[in-house]
Amino acid sequence: MVKMVRIILDSWRIAALMIVLLCTSSWCASGRPQVSPAPPDALSRLVALHLAHQEGKVNAYYSNGLKALALRDQAKIAACATWYSQQLHISLPVTLAVLNKGDWDRIGRLADYPMAEAFPEEGNVIFMPESFASFPGQNTHADLGKKLDFIALHETGHLYQRALNLQGPDLFMQEFFATMMATAYALEFRPELLSNTLNSRTGTKQRYTSFEDMDLIYDGVGFDNYDWLQVETVRLAVIIVKGQHLDELVKRMQAAFPEGHAMSNAEVFHNLEAIRPGVTAQAGELAQPTTLPPIVPGECLSAPGTEEGIGHFGVRNASDHGISVVDDGVPAVLPPGYTAEQGKIGSQFKLPSGKCITYPKTPGYILLN
Numbered sequence: 264m265v266k267m268v269r270i271i272l273d274s275w276r277i278a279a280l281m282i283v284l285l286c287t288s289s290w291c292a293s294g295r296p297q298v299s300p301a302p303p304d305a306l307s308r309l310v311a312l313h314l315a316h317q318e319g320k321v322n323a324y325y326s327n328g329l330k331a332l333a334l335r336d337q338a339k340i341a342a343c344a345t346w347y348s349q350q351l352h353i354s355l356p357v358t359l360a361v362l363n364k365g366d367w368d369r370i371g372r373l374a375d376y377p378m379a380e381a382f383p384e385e386g387n388v389i390f391m392p393e394s395f396a397s398f399p400g401q402n403t404h405a406d407l408g409k410k411l412d413f414i415a416l417h418e419t420g421h422l423y424q425r426a427l428n429l430q431g432p433d434l435f436m437q438e439f440f441a442t443m444m445a446t447a448y449a450l451e452f453r454p455e456l457l458s459n460t461l462n463s464r465t466g467t468k469q470r471y472t473s474f475e476d477m478d479l480i481y482d483g484v485g486f487d488n489y490d491w492l493q494v495e496t497v498r499l500a501v502i503i504v505k506g507q508h509l510d511e512l513v514k515r516m517q518a519a520f521p522e523g524h525a526m527s528n529a530e531v532f533h534n535l536e537a538i539r540p541g542v543t544a545q546a547g548e549l550a551q552p553t554t555l556p557p558i559v560p561g562e563c564l565s566a567p568g569t570e571e572g573i574g575h576f577g578v579r580n581a582s583d584h585g586i587s588v589v590d591d592g593v594p595a596v597l598p599p600g601y602t603a604e605q606g607k608i609g610s611q612f613k614l615p616s617g618k619c620i621t622y623p624k625t626p627g628y629i630l631l632n
Contacts, residue, residue, distance in 0.1 A: 306386025308370050309360050320345065326363040329393055333361040336391055336415060343416050343448050347423045350447075350509045355422055358388045367392065375486075379411070381418040383425035389418045400487035405463035413445060413456040413497075420444030429517060432526035433601050434481050435474040439496050440516065446500040447509040457501065464494050474546075475528040475553040479577020479628045481603040495549055503539045512538075525600030527579070528552070553577070558627040560618035567621065569609035574622030576612075578602045579630050586631055589613040597631070 303311065309324055316324040317334060320341040325333030340359055348354045364376045367390070374380045377392030395407040395414070420441035424430075431437040449457045469491045471477070471484040477492050484492065504512065519534040520526070526534070532543045532550045543550045558576055578597055580586050585596040591610040604612065605622075612620040620629065 304385035305370070305372075305382040305388045305390075306358060308372075309358070309386075309388060312366060312369060314360075314366065321357045321359050323359045323361065325361045326366045326393070329361050329363065332393060333359070336361055339412060340389065340415055340419055342452075343419050343445075344422075346448055346452070347419065347444060347509075351423060351427065351513060352510070353423065353426055355426055356387055357419065357422060358386060360388060360390045361393060362390065363393050379414045379418050381421040383422045387422050389415065389422070391415060391418070400465055400467065400490055402463050402465050406459050407463070409456050409459040410463045412453070413449060413460045416445035416448055416453075416456070417441045427513060427517070428522045429513065429520075430522050432520050432524055432531060433478045433528065434603065435477050435496070435528065436520060436531060438477070438493065439500065442493070442496045442500045443504055443512070443516075444509065446497060446504045447507075447512070450501070450504060457497065460494060460497055461501075464491055471554055472548045473528075473551050473553050474549050475551075476555060478528055478601040479553055479555055479579070479603060480575045480626045483575030483577075483603065483605060483626050492549075499542070499546055499549070502542055502545055503535065525580075525598070527581070553628060555626055555628040558620055558623070558629045560614055560616065560620050560629070563611055563613055563617070563619035564621075567609055567611045569607045570624075572608045572624070573605050574608040574610075574624060575603070575605050575626040576620060576623060577626070577628035578604060579628065581630060581632050587615060 312324075314324045314326065315330065316322060317330075317337060319337055321337050321344060323333045323337040337359055340357065344355065344357050360370075362370070367373060367376045370390070373390055377395055379392065380390045382388045382390075391411070391414075395401070395411045401407055401410075418441070420443070423444060424437075424440045429440050431440055446457065467487070469488045471480075471488050471492070474492065474496075476484055477489075482489055515538050519538060520531075528550070529552075532546065535542050555577060579601050580597045580599050583599055585598055588595055588597055590604070590612050591606055606612070608622050608624055610622050612622065614620065614631070
């Protein structure tokens with residue numbers, strides 16, 4: 264997962280609840296632009312822990328007792344990064360951290376454990392957990408070690424995605440580009456990782472089934488649902504990547520999705536159709552409009568009451584300019600495109616019309632022009 268703020272790029276930042284850092288990562292994502300985190304950055308915070316480490320093409324830091332796992336991950340990520348560099352004609356320094364929960368928490372400002380995460384803007388660091396077994400919604404027959412291996416390829420893809428300015432017009436495509444790279448590598452060298460990941464989920468029906476839901480509330484869909492959407496992104500990537508060379512595919516994606524150009528989810532799939540005809544039909548409900556209910560703004564309260572918990576709603580700014588808002592008393596600007604908002608339940612989000620959205624218990628969305 265990589266983060267872009269206001270929720271900004273990921274990772275399988277699979278639903279991280281801390282999304283106020285600038286990253287492009289994960290099983291991660293993007294939203295309203297904010298100021299980048301002040302130093303120390305992720306790499307500096309990692310080095311400051313004085314963990315054991317092993318230098319190499321990918322420098323690896325690891326928690327006590329995790330040396331064998333870290334060296335295995337180091338070799339795996341180094342092989343993947345080398346191939347990405349050869350295919351895409353760009354070389355990046357990469358640092359890996361394989362951490363237990365205690366050291367993960369000591370680093371600070373990371374997604375909730377065990378959410379893997381990449382930080383392209385903060386030293387090209389990939390943070391990996393020691394295990395994925397505590398993540399919800401996993402099929403007991405799946406090899407979660409192999410799933411974590413695929414996620415490592417995805418996180419590495421986030422680093423190259425950012426270096427290539429392949430940001431994407433929305434949160435879904437930011438995740439898709441990293442998965443596209445991981446899928447290209449896995450199809451060539453590790454096809455068993457793909458089949459394992461695609462079969463890693465239980466058959467539980469999910470509440471949020473459209474990629475536009477991810478655009479609008481991102482991690483607000485919940486950990487389990489987010490992982491399901493990420494796995495469906497892998498399924499889509501297989502359809503698009505098969506039979507194509509990665510460097511040529513990246514060039515086509517850069518042309519179809521130029522940096523800084525916001526698009527609706529419908530426009531995204533229209534452009535994907537030009538690259539792989541029939542992909543929208545194969546995506547099915549994932550390509551359909553959001554399942555979120557629309558929000559009707561109300562009168563602003565002089566003293567709004569708040570509750571415990573975080574509320575989520577999505578905004579699609581369909582204009583070609585920023586829209587000024589006031590989020591719980593703090594002025595902000597919504598860029599064109601999708602923004603995933605989160606705040607304390609009951610706090611208020613003031614629109615230019617003078618009306619307010621109250622952060623809800625149940626997510627919704629609003630379209631602004």
